[in-house]
Amino acid sequence: MAIKYYWEDFIVGWQYESPTRTLSAQQITAFAREYDPQAYHTDEEAAKSTPFGGLIASGWQTCAVGMRLMCDGYLLETSCIGSPGLDELRWFKPVRPGDALRLRTTVVEQTPSAKNPARGTVKFRWEILNQSDKVVCLMVGSQHYLRRTPADAASSS
Amino acid sequence: MQDKKYYFEDFPPGSTWEIDGPIVTKEEIVEYASKFDPQYFHIDEAAAQHSPYGGLIASGWHTVGICMRLMCDRYLLDSVSFGSPGMDHVRWLHPVRPGDRLRLKTTVLEAKISRSKPDRGSVLNRWDVYNQDSALVMTMEGWGILGRRPRSP
Numbered sequence: 078m079a080i081k082y083y084w085e086d087f088i089v090g091w092q093y094e095s096p097t098r099t100l101s102a103q104q105i106t107a108f109a110r111e112y113d114p115q116a117y118h119t120d121e122e123a124a125k126s127t128p129f130g131g132l133i134a135s136g137w138q139t140c141a142v143g144m145r146l147m148c149d150g151y152l153l154e155t156s157c158i159g160s161p162g163l164d165e166l167r168w169f170k171p172v173r174p175g176d177a178l179r180l181r182t183t184v185v186e187q188t189p190s191a192k193n194p195a196r197g198t199v200k201f202r203w204e205i206l207n208q209s210d211k212v213v214c215l216m217v218g219s220q221h222y223l224r225r226t227p228a229d230a231a232s233s234s
Numbered sequence: 235m236q237d238k239k240y241y242f243e244d245f246p247p248g249s250t251w252e253i254d255g256p257i258v259t260k261e262e263i264v265e266y267a268s269k270f271d272p273q274y275f276h277i278d279e280a281a282a283q284h285s286p287y288g289g290l291i292a293s294g295w296h297t298v299g300i301c302m303r304l305m306c307d308r309y310l311l312d313s314v315s316f317g318s319p320g321m322d323h324v325r326w327l328h329p330v331r332p333g334d335r336l337r338l339k340t341t342v343l344e345a346k347i348s349r350s351k352p353d354r355g356s357v358l359n360r361w362d363v364y365n366q367d368s369a370l371v372m373t374m375e376g377w378g379i380l381g382r383r384p385r386s387p
Contacts, residue, residue, distance in 0.1 A: 112299035114306055115315055128316055136318065137302055141270035141295050148272055157273065158286050160294060160326060162374075167320035218324070 081154040084187070084197035084222035091184040095146040097208070100134055102174035108138040133171035139178070139214045140166070143205045146180040156223035158196070163218030170213045177208040185217070194228040196221055240313035241383035242355035245342045253304045253338045258292060260332035266296040291329035297372050298324075301338045301363055314381025316354055321376035328371040335366040343375065347382070354381050 102121060109118030113135035116123040124132040172178065186200035198219050205214040260279070267276030271293035275285040282290040330336065344358040356377050363372040 111303070113302050115311065117317075135302075136320075137295065137299055141299075144293070144295055145270045145272075153273065159275075162294075162323070162325035163321070164324075165320070165322055166324060166376075168318065 079154070080156050082151060083156045083225035084189075084199065085225050086155075087184045087187055087199040087222065089184050089187055091182075093151055093180075093182040095150040095180040097177040097179045098142055098146060099175060099177045100138070100142065100172060102132055105132055105134045105138065105172075105174060108141070109135050113137055129171050131173060133173055134176075136168040136214065139168065139172050139205055140216070142178055143180050143203060143214065143216070146178070147182065147203070150180065150182075156225075158221050158223060160218060160220045161198075163216050165215070165217040167215045168213070169215065170207070170211055172207065172213050176213075178213070179206050180204070181206060189224075189228055190221075195224055197224055198222075238313050238381070240309050240380075242345065242347070242357065242380040243383050244313075245345055245357045245359075245380065247342050247345055249342045251305075251308060251338075251340045253308045253340075255300060255304050255336035255338060257333060257335045258296075258300065258330055260290060263290060263292045263296065263330075263332060266299070267293045271295055287329050289331060291331055292334075294326040294372070297326070297330050297336070297363060298374075300336060301361060301372075304336075304338045305340065310378075314354075316379035316381065318376055318378050321374050324372075324374040326372050328365070328369050330365065330371055334371075336371070337364045337366075338362070339364070348379075352382070354379055356380075 106119050117127040117129050117133055118135045121132045181204045183202045184199055185202050188198045190196040190198065198221055200219045203216040204212045207213050264277050275282040275287055275291055276293045279290045339362045341360045342357055343360050345355060347355040356379050358375060358377050360375050361373060362370060365371050
């Protein structure tokens, strides 16, 4: 896929809001059976007698869905070369079958690489919201991007 | 509530668990990433050769998922778990490649009984994930809420 967005494009305050993705009970249990088979993620009946009162998605599935929304929304058209990690990850509210999730991305910091003039880092705030506009999950983390124009292109010649 | 094997009391600060994981296959890497993280260096072996990683690597979320499963199978499913409020300092330090065998080490950093709900407590765990060469591929810290051992009547 052609690259549309480079490091330079992610200026502080840049925002993106994705379309929604609805999670079904079947998707919730299928993910959890593979990666997080706790009863309130895998068993609709047993989940009723847990503190959550019913089936809820694994928090890791919420993150994964947020990642997919990011990929489909813009990331696959960027020069992103990966992520060093997240400073913070919070699950505020359970995600239940039928919830329609969407991703809101906000750029909070844009830093050129100190070592590599062809790269830069962007720090983001990623919020995953449900259909009631409640933030169910918050992530603050960074990604590395290639620059459209290396920092030394103008000065090194 | 049915009896479980592990309770809050079994996770004092300083205690560790070491859990050996499976070999991560190319098929699994591509399958996970095709669903959740279809960046080319996670799904396209040929294109990944030209990435900064020089080959196919697993999505960081996939690495987390594999380790969550290890923790579930080793002790979490045999404890009373009330979920987690979140994680801090998630670091993907080293790529996970097809054929890698992961190992999870968890270390309890802090444990505190809930003031409002005395039947449970919070445990702060550090996760260190290693590959077969003992390279540290991922670390993070997160709170888990666990039920306390019921007193005998």
